[in-house]
Amino acid sequence: MRNVYSTSLLRRxxxxxxxxxxxSTGGNLHAQSAEQARLSLAQDIQDAQRGLERAQARIxxxxxxxxxxxxxxxxQVQQLRDEAATAQRAADERTLSLNSxxxxxxxxxxxxRYQHYLLDNFHSLVDVEASADAFPEHDMDAKVSWLEQxxxxxxxxxxxxxxxxxxxxxxxxxxxxxxxTLGPVGWYLDEAGGTGGILNNQGDADMPQAMLALGDSAxxxxxxxxxTGAGLPPFDPTLSRALQMAEQHETxxxxxxxxxxxxxxxxxxxxxxxxxxLVKAAQLWRLPAINSSGGKxxxxxxxxxxxxxxxxxxxxxxxxxxxxxQTLLEIATRTAPGQMRDDRLFxxxxxxxxxxxxxxxxxxxxxxxxxxxxxxxxxxxxxATFQLMTIFGAGDPEAVSGGISEALxxxxxxxxxxxxxxxLHALLSRRVKSYLSSLENTAVDYSQLPKATLHA
Numbered sequence: 001m002r003n004v005y006s007t008s009l010l011r012r013x014x015x016x017x018x019x020x021x022x023x024s025t026g027g028n029l030h031a032q033s034a035e036q037a038r039l040s041l042a043q044d045i046q047d048a049q050r051g052l053e054r055a056q057a058r059i060x061x062x063x064x065x066x067x068x069x070x071x072x073x074x075x076q077v078q079q080l081r082d083e084a085a086t087a088q089r090a091a092d093e094r095t096l097s098l099n100s101x102x103x104x105x106x107x108x109x110x111x112x113r114y115q116h117y118l119l120d121n122f123h124s125l126v127d128v129e130a131s132a133d134a135f136p137e138h139d140m141d142a143k144v145s146w147l148e149q150x151x152x153x154x155x156x157x158x159x160x161x162x163x164x165x166x167x168x169x170x171x172x173x174x175x176x177x178x179x180x181t182l183g184p185v186g187w188y189l190d191e192a193g194g195t196g197g198i199l200n201n202q203g204d205a206d207m208p209q210a211m212l213a214l215g216d217s218a219x220x221x222x223x224x225x226x227x228t229g230a231g232l233p234p235f236d237p238t239l240s241r242a243l244q245m246a247e248q249h250e251t252x253x254x255x256x257x258x259x260x261x262x263x264x265x266x267x268x269x270x271x272x273x274x275x276x277x278l279v280k281a282a283q284l285w286r287l288p289a290i291n292s293s294g295g296k297x298x299x300x301x302x303x304x305x306x307x308x309x310x311x312x313x314x315x316x317x318x319x320x321x322x323x324x325x326q327t328l329l330e331i332a333t334r335t336a337p338g339q340m341r342d343d344r345l346f347x348x349x350x351x352x353x354x355x356x357x358x359x360x361x362x363x364x365x366x367x368x369x370x371x372x373x374x375x376x377x378x379x380x381x382x383x384a385t386f387q388l389m390t391i392f393g394a395g396d397p398e399a400v401s402g403g404i405s406e407a408l409x410x411x412x413x414x415x416x417x418x419x420x421x422x423x424l425h426a427l428l429s430r431r432v433k434s435y436l437s438s439l440e441n442t443a444v445d446y447s448q449l450p451k452a453t454l455h456a
Contacts, residue, residue, distance in 0.1 A: 119147060162226060167199070168209040178226060179208065185235045189226055196222045198236055211236070259409040262377030266370055266410065270417035273366040276359045277424040284356070284431050288322035290438040324352045325442055332446035345443045352439060356432045360425060367421035374414020381407025 160182045167177045167188045177190040179199065186199035188210055197213040214222060218234050225231030256263055331348055335341040385404060 119144075166207050168207060170210055170213065174207070180225075181208075187222055187225075187233055187235075189222055191223075195219070198234070255409065256413065258406040259377060259413055260381065260406075262373060262380065262410045263413055266373050266377075266413045266417055269366045269370055269373070270413075270421070273363050273417065273421040273424070276362055277421075277428065280359060280428050284428065284435070287435060288325070290325050290435065290442060324348075324439055328439065328443050328446050332443075337448070342447055345447055349436070349440060349443055353436055356436060357429075360428055360432065363421050363425040363428070367418045367425060370414040370417040370421065371411070372414070374411040377410025377414075378407045381410070 160180060162178050162180050164176060165179045166174050167179065167190075169175050175190055175193065177188045177196075180187050180189075181199070186208060187196065188199050188208070189196040195213055196219045198211050199208040200211040214234065221231045222233040223231075225233055256267070259266070328345060328348060331344050332341060335344055382404065385407060
């Protein structure tokens with residue numbers, strides 16, 4: 001009604017203006033002054049404008065009220081739509097067919113199996129010894145309980161605190177002690193027994209193993225850390241690997257015994273090569289020195305003296321000789337110059353050569369055969385390792401690497417025997433060749449001497 005009234009008032013404004021003009025004109029006819037008509041018209045216009053402003057204000061207020069009412073109605077409509085949609089969904093749920101319910105049940109079962117798979121996979125990742133069969137297939141409560149315990153363990157690792165737990169001592173006795181774990185490092189403190197040390201956190205987390213007991217000064221720091229929360233206890237930066245290496249230290253016999261059956265012939269050959277080398281070294285060391293320039297000097301002296309003095313010169317030269325060189329001189333003086341003397345000297349040189357080179361070939365053979373025996377032992381060990389892998393699989397890399405390391409022991413022993421044997425053979429052969437070369441040069445000089453009888 002207010003809107004109709006306002007519209008009617010707006011329509012009357014021009015009529016009022018025209019009426020005012022007519023009245024003003026009529027006033028002129030009745031001898032009213034023009035000034036009074038103008039003032040009256042201005043007053044009427046101002047009154048009309050004030051009425052228009054009041055009407056516009058009422059229209060604005062009414063529009064604001066109607067807008068608020070419209071928004072409230074829209075909200076009610078939206079609420080009714082939501083309620084209708086909810087009611088429609090409820091009706092749809094009631095009218096679902098059996099096949100739809102079966103399909104939804106299958107989806108829920110697949111989601112459940114996927115959640116079980118995620119928990120089993122996470123369990124396998126955090127525990128190497130765990131498997132997918134660690135929990136019953138449908139025992140979700142047990143899996144969730146394990147997950148909660150694991151989360152609690154992670155929380156304890158993030159906020160380390162002293163706790164009481166069982167510790168396996170180095171003697172094998174399980175003793176309750178205070179335990180502190182800081183990442184991969186851990187300590188234990190047995191206040192009742194007055195002992196403490198470093199833990200091995202690589203094993204069972206519920207019952208760790210004591211790796212090393214601390215001394216008095218280190219134990220004092222550990223006690224201070226327990227009481228005040230500040231201390232300088234020692235720890236193993238290698239995360240127990242150094243202690244494990246120390247425990248796995250083996251003696252020479254234990255290392256050699258890993259080579260198995262093929263290590264025995266390699267060691268026997270090495271012992272034979274060593275004995276032969278010692279004997280030959282002693283033999284060559286005891287050989288008298290050869291006077292390589294004495295033969296030329298003796299030949300020059302014989303050529304410059306008379307035959308009657310030859311015997312005395314030869315006897316004097318022979319008194320300074322020993323061993324093989326003296327034997328060559330005796331052959332040269334007792335045999336007339338010619339082919340027979342040369343043959344006898346050559347035969348004596350061959351005899352000396354055989355004597356000096358005797359058993360040297362065995363060292364060379366051992367140096368060549370030992371690596372082959374080591375390789376044969378390695379191949380045999382690898383065959384046995386692969387047979388074990390075929391039967392038990394390659395899931396344990398430590399067992400496979402252990403078998404390979406044992407198989408390589410024979411190769412190591414073969415090289416240990418072959419390298420020194422090769423060096424000894426080279427040194428002894430060089431010594432023999434040098435000595436034989438000096439003998440041959442001396443024999444050539446003696447072959448040119450005239451026949452003479454040595455004086456007693």
